[in-house]
Amino acid sequence: MNKARNSSIDIFRLFFAIGVVMGHTFFLYDVNKTLAYFVSRVIPRMSVPFFFCITGYYFIKGLMNNKINTKKQLTRIIEIYAFWTLIYYTFSLLLAIKNHDSMKKFVLNKIRYFIFDGSYYHFWYFTALIYTIIIVSVVYKLFKMKGIAVLAYISMALYIFAFLGTKYCGLGYYIPPFKFIYNLKIYFSLRGIFCMGLPFFMTGYFLNRFSDKIEKMSNKKALILFIVFYGLYVEEAIFALNTSSYHDASEDLAVALFMIPALSFLFINLLKHPMPKYYKQSVSCRKISNFMYYIHPLLIQIILTGAEILSLTFFTESVVFIIVFIITMIVGYILSKFEGKLISLMV
Template identity: 25%
Template sequence: MSKKYYPFIDIMRIIASLLVIAIHTDPLTSFNPQLNFLITRVFGRLAVPFFFMTTAYFLFNQGMPTYAKLKSVIKQFLIIDICSILLYLPVQIYNHSLSFEPIVIVKDLFMDGTFYHLWYLPAVIIGLLILYELYQHLNEKTIFMIVCILYMIGLAGDSYYSYLHQIPLIEAFYTALFKICDYTRNGFFFAPMFLFLGAFLAQHQWNFKRYVLIFLMLVSFMIFFIETLLIHQQPIITHDAMTLSLPFISFFFFSFCLTFQSSKRFVLYKDLSLYVYILHPLMIIVVRMMGKLTHLEHIFISQSLFHYLAVTGFSFIIAYLLILLKKGGKIYGYHQKTKKLDRN
């Protein structure tokens, strides 16, 4: 019997990468700021949790991973992280954002990322190490309590900082915390929650009907949407990546994705989505340079939708070419049917 795959997860990898690009380019600000807000600040905030959950799900879907398997996954992310740091090093030098202060180096490497989107890579590594160690010593309920506490600490320094910073003790705590990280959206406070949810779904079979999951998604999404609107009414927001309802909508949505099973999968999409995630800020720079060099700033830069499409197009083209180069000119088709176990 052939192995079951989850093609909808592969498709969602691409959609999530498109949403991440949208967050960083605001594609509809020239036409409809309200719709742009919905896409970037609501739908867009589901993308990174989805990536975390996907990583954990396929790491834990054969049971508790061995240390060797964990080490292999972390090594892959570490190599990608180092290559990404080197890729954006010239950009940092050019825009004078490179610092050699020890505290800044530590923050950039382990917390914030050396470029604004690269926080995700150390966050995956740190989050997986935390989760794996917790599983080695504690039961699942205790682990869940710990990741909830970590998430709540992050939440209070993120979307809810505006509500809580006036409390002296809380303000003092986060003043000290923000000396070692610019945001609480990192591998210590953000990643463990969604990695745990992915691992949890991998180890437990849920038999919810698809229509039940759709209902739960719609309810949790409406709560998530209202919460996001309320958060953005506040005068001070350190960030808006973490909300109370985000884990719920992420859990139900990922569960919904798992209901689509097949003997086929979209093999290419895993690497393509990762490469696009890494490359798209560089393509933003390229598109802006093209606009200035051709004196077409009103099209390449000011026209938000064209800017988004140009960045997206270049990101996918370059990503595909790099994968083609990596594979020696051979890439699987859109899907592959196989009985062999792959890494997803």
């Protein structure tokens, strides 16, 4: 496998960023509700776990090789988060003023969201990532790689704990301590950090830990195993839809039982096909995907708000997706051609 940065991973970033936009615009919901479930809920559910896995893979690799500057990486993530939070909070403030909302409540809520839940709904990724990197860094400083190994297995146990609390599984509700935690108001905040962010990030540990076995695995076997586990993930999604509400099934797939195995073998296939000749294109894909992920909810809100003010009825879910997709692709591509501090925060 190529030891340099993997181009195929960065190219797939863009596919998954598009998937996130599909999910947040409910693409095809106006066409067929069931079709939309698979296209805009099931497939995109692997997007953010994939982003965590990328960061975890390279971060853990850096720890193993003693080539990671934790403080620098954490500072970089916080800077991006703060930059985009300022943009989103400015827009939110304008809406709050328009709606005559309480400024005290607005400020208190925004501070809480910034620290625990993400300053905007898709930025839970940043809060979970920041806390995860802090946890991993502290464990590494105290216990080195032995501690990281233990943390990796603990993270998988936490993931199973969250899965047991899904509506379509529900076994955890028969265990009183588990049920107590599931019913906490802060459970979903905790789940995002400890049961999602941490396990997806630590998947990168296992990919590094078993890199020798991965290299020896045939490409055919890796592909077959991905197809098998992704098929099981889809079957799980069908089961979830048939045994719980549309909304619950969509949300609970975030901790689907077969998510991590499918994600792992997807990643393994990408590691086996690094596509170095597409490096330049992959850099553009990475930057466009970042911009698309950061800005798309703002564009969605602007479009929907504008449509409401102008009483426009043709902005269906699919139309909104197409508009956001085109804008983010074009602007993201243009920005990817520039350099500088501000640009680096945007892409």
